[in-house]
Amino acid sequence: LLGTNDRMADSELQWTLGSGWPRVGRSGTITTKDEPYGLPGEVVERYSRQMLMPNFGVQGQARLSASSVVVVGAGGLGCPAAMYLAGAGVGAIGIIDRGDVVDRSNLNRQIGHSDDRVGEDKAVSLVKTLRALNPAIDVRGNSIGLTPKTAIALVSDFDLVLDCTDNPMSRYLLNDACVVTGRTLVSGAAIGCEGQVTVYSRDEESPCYRCLFPEAPPPSCVGTCDAAGVFGPVPGVIGTLQAMETIKLLSRPEGSRALIRRMVLYDGADCSFRTVKLRSRSPSCIACGDGARIDVATFDYLAFLGCSISGSEKMSDRARLPVDPCHRLSPVDFRATLRSSTCPLLIDVRPRSQFLMCRLPDSRNVPLSELPGQLDDLRRSLVHPETPLMVVCRRGNDSQRALTLLLDAGFTNAWDLIGGLDGWRSECDPSFPLY
Numbered sequence: 001l002l003g004t005n006d007r008m009a010d011s012e013l014q015w016t017l018g019s020g021w022p023r024v025g026r027s028g029t030i031t032t033k034d035e036p037y038g039l040p041g042e043v044v045e046r047y048s049r050q051m052l053m054p055n056f057g058v059q060g061q062a063r064l065s066a067s068s069v070v071v072v073g074a075g076g077l078g079c080p081a082a083m084y085l086a087g088a089g090v091g092a093i094g095i096i097d098r099g100d101v102v103d104r105s106n107l108n109r110q111i112g113h114s115d116d117r118v119g120e121d122k123a124v125s126l127v128k129t130l131r132a133l134n135p136a137i138d139v140r141g142n143s144i145g146l147t148p149k150t151a152i153a154l155v156s157d158f159d160l161v162l163d164c165t166d167n168p169m170s171r172y173l174l175n176d177a178c179v180v181t182g183r184t185l186v187s188g189a190a191i192g193c194e195g196q197v198t199v200y201s202r203d204e205e206s207p208c209y210r211c212l213f214p215e216a217p218p219p220s221c222v223g224t225c226d227a228a229g230v231f232g233p234v235p236g237v238i239g240t241l242q243a244m245e246t247i248k249l250l251s252r253p254e255g256s257r258a259l260i261r262r263m264v265l266y267d268g269a270d271c272s273f274r275t276v277k278l279r280s281r282s283p284s285c286i287a288c289g290d291g292a293r294i295d296v297a298t299f300d301y302l303a304f305l306g307c308s309i310s311g312s313e314k315m316s317d318r319a320r321l322p323v324d325p326c327h328r329l330s331p332v333d334f335r336a337t338l339r340s341s342t343c344p345l346l347i348d349v350r351p352r353s354q355f356l357m358c359r360l361p362d363s364r365n366v367p368l369s370e371l372p373g374q375l376d377d378l379r380r381s382l383v384h385p386e387t388p389l390m391v392v393c394r395r396g397n398d399s400q401r402a403l404t405l406l407l408d409a410g411f412t413n414a415w416d417l418i419g420g421l422d423g424w425r426s427e428c429d430p431s432f433p434l435y
C-alpha cells in the first residue's frame with residue numbers, strides 16, 4: 001500500500017506530454033480581483049522584496065506569475081536556476097531530466113537535492129524542493145527526458161527554455177527545438193573552475209548555438225563533471241545568472257538588457273568575469289540560417305555527434321581499443337590472480353588526484369601519461385620476469401591503453417581489470433568508494 005501511495009504521490013509531481021499542462025490545468029496567476037486592499041496579502045509578503053524595485057514592481061510580478069519556463073537538467077545548473085525562479089514566483093516551472101537518480105557525488109553542487117534523497121528521481125526531487133520553497137506556484141517534473149521526437153512539443157508548451165544540461169546531444173536538440181518554436185534559450189555550462197552563460201534569442205540577429213558551433217566537438221574533447229571534476233559554486237554562479245536573465249526576459253524591467261549576442265565567461269580560479277561579443281546569426285546555419293528549417297524529429301543527432309550519445313568517455317572509446325582480450329580479467333578473476341600470485345605488481349594508472357582519494361591495497365600509482373617514461377623502472381620492480389603486472393583504472397578504458405603499451409614493451413604477463421575499479425566495486429567489494 002505504501003508503494004502505491006508513493007507512486008500516486010510521484011505521478012502528482014510529474015506531467016506527461018499531451019496532458020496540456022502547463023498551458024491548461026495550472027494554478028491561477030496573481031490577481032487583484034475581489035481583493036479589498038490590492039494584491040492578496042500573501043503575494044505582497046512573498047514577493048515584496050522584488051516588487052519594491054521601481055522598474056519591476058507589481059507589473060513585473062504579474063508578468064512573472066503569468067509565465068511558464070522549462071528547466072532542462074536537474075543538476076548543478078538546474079538546481080540553483082530553478083530554485084531562484086521558484087522563489088521569484090514564475091507561475092509554472094517544468095523540470096525535465098532524463099531519469100537520473102540523485103547520487104551522493106552530486107550534492108557538492110546540486111543543492112536542490114539532499115542526502116536523504118539519494119537514489120530518488122532527480123526531476124521529482126527538485127520538484128519537491130521547489131514546492132517547499134514556494135507552494136504558490138505550479139511545478140512539475142518529467143523524467144522521460146528530451147528526444148528528437150518529443151523536443152518540439154515539450155518546448156512549445158513553455159514561454160522560455162533554460163539549457164542546464166551537460167552534453168552536446170541535449171544542447172543541439174534544445175537549440176534546434178527553440179529555433180523552430182521561436183523560444184528564447186537561456187544557456188549555461190560549467191566544468192572545473194569555469195563556466196559560461198548566454199541567451200539565444202530569436203530577435204536582434206542573435207545567433208543560435210549552431211551558428212557558434214556548427215560542428216559537434218569530437219567526443220574526446222567533451223568534458224564532464226563526472227570525469228574532470230567541478231567546484232560546486234561554479235555551476236551555482238552560472239545557474240544563478242541563468243535565473244537572473246530569465247527573470248529579466250520574462251518581466252522586462254525598464255532599463256535592463258538581456259545577455260543577447262554576448263556571452264559571459266566566468267573563471268573561478270581568479271574570479272574573473274569576461275563578456276565577449278558574439279557573432280551575428282549565420283545565414284548558412286542549418287537551424288536558423290536563411291531559408292533553413294531543420295526537421296528536429298528526423299535529424300540524425302547521433303550521426304552528427306559522431307555516435308556518442310553523452311559524449312562521455314564511458315562508452316565512446318570502448319569499442320575502438322585494440323587490446324588483446326586474452327589479457328583482460330573480470331573483477332573476480334583479477335582478484336583471484338592477485339591473491340594467487342607471489343608479489344604481483346599492481347599498477348593504478350588513474351590521475352594522482354583520484355589515486356589519493358581511494359585505491360586498492362598495495363597498488364602503485366603510475367598515471368597513464370607517465371607510464372611510457374616508467375617502463376624501465378617497472379621492469380626493475382618485477383621480482384621475476386614472470387611476475388604478473390596487474391593494471392587498474394577507474395572504468396577499464398585507460399587500463400586498456402596501459403595494457404597495450406605494456407604488451408608492446410614486452411611485458412608478456414600484464415593484465416587489466418575489466419570495468420576498472422567501478423567493476424571491482426560492483427563485483428568484488430561494494431565497500432570500495434564510488435565516485
Ligand SMILES: [Zn+2]
Pocket residue numbers: 207208209210211212281282285286287288289
Ligand atoms: Zn543558427
